[in-house]
Amino acid sequence: MATLVKTPSGTWKAVIRKTGWPTDSKTFRTKRDAEDWARRTEDEMVRGVYIQRSSSERLTLESALKRYLAEVSPTKAPKTHKSENATAKILTSRLGKYSLAALSADLIADYRDARLAEQTRRGTKTSNNTVRLELALLSHLFTVALKEWKIGLPSNPLSNIRKPSPGPGRDRRLSSEEESLLVKAVNAHSNPMLGWIAHIAVETSMRSSEISGLRCQQVDLANRVVRLSHSKNGDARTVPLSQSATDVFKLALENPVRPTGCNLVFFGEPGQDGKRRPYAFRKVWGKIKKELGLVDFTFHDLRHEAISRLVEGGLSDLEVSAISGHKSMQMLKRYTHLRGRNLVTRLDNFPKRTNVQLTPE
Structure with a gap:
């Protein structure tokens, strides 16, 4: 069973100690929220699907992108490294304050639709390929976070959303x-x-x-x-x-x-x-x-x-x-x-x- 402790600041801290699982804890504003979280977490442990999400809840997309650009992008071609820096700025300005745990498939799908509806400085809509590259960078970041950084996430949320079609390739020929x-x-x-x-x-x-x-x-x-x-x-x-x-x-x-x-x-x-x-x-x-x-x-x-x-x-x-x-x-x-x-x-x-x-x- 979880232990519930009222903190000096008036919040409630739930601590779960279960044999075979790492100790987990989280602080909530109300006792009921603490009880609900403890119940869900213990149920996940029983069913064998528990994931310790504290790391993904603390890590914002902005911080994750900074780490990605420092560790992963330099291993790619210089041109790709440069373009990923520009793409990361767009993602940070729109989604940077969200934690990785909060970036659900629905949220990212809304971002995709909003970007596709936007107009560029030239008055044209943001191209499908531009949005595809943004989603590709975001998807690879989640993959790296899961496999290499060992960030607690149930899955890559981008695996469940539709990517924009690449559109027809250029066929401009010289007369x-x-x-x-x-x-x-x-x-x-x-x-x-x-x-x-x-x-x-x-x-x-x-x-x-x-x-x-x-x-x-x-x-x-x-x-x-x-x-x-x-x-x-x-x-x-x-x-x-x-x-x-x-x-x-x-x-x-x-x-x-x-x-x-x-x-x-x-x-x-x-x-x-x-x-x-x-x-x-x-x-x-x-x-x-x-x-x-x-x-x-x-x-x-x-x-x-x-x-x-x-x-x-x-x-x-x-x-x-x-x-x-x-x-x-x-x-x-x-x-x-x-x-x-x-x-x-x-x-x-x-x-x-x-x-x-x-x-x-």
Whole structure:
């Protein structure tokens, strides 16, 4: 049986000591609340489903996120670490004062619906993917809290709520006229590295971070490959180079203005600490897009363009994923309509074995 003790401040403390279970206690404003809690807790012990929730009741989401960002996020890619810091700020501002024990599935579902109904600064609704990332971070935090931090929780509340659909993927393609204008503009820029980077993106399907972070030793011109030791999904991969991409890399590696000792393929000006970092081309890229009227075209769309061309060239899904770094074939589904169009053309060119003519009856 539980022991009920009235404290000097007038509250009631319930203490449960049961053989085979850790001692548990909790303080309540009224005696009845203390009795109800003690009864429920002892019943859970009898049924073998008891969980000591004191740690999850004391730990707020704000504190849990701080610990997550300090211990877990640094083990991920720098870009992911940075984005998780931004996502954590949103979660903290909305749910930070709740304890982990108080964050029920219903509460999180209400948060999801409210976020989806909100408008961004640009006047558009918060995207499904933004909310999916917020829920994914929250879900992983609960998983870590349960498995590694040993926080007393019955389960991960996010396992019981519906996640927003990812929505259709981007399928923005460059028209011949747009490509001609874009190539002319980036090649005319005072820094030739801008044109080289754009050309490599559309030839190799590499991500902007993968290109800008390249070191000279990763580019093997003799074997016409680039070896990426780290990528967005964490896997290393080898990217084959077309002859055109090889020629561009040769120009980049032989860049006459490369500083002595700098092994970045695409390098920027030294910072205040004297160190050189990758060439930051985003600002000038955005300016050129605006001047050309391509405001709806992102640098990442060059990757989509490159993969589309690989598919149109007849490569299999396995071959395309080996080049692009897609971990799941599901991610390549958006390109299947391109292969379908190509198959129609190839069927028309297929050698005819018979001269069967269909005539109406």
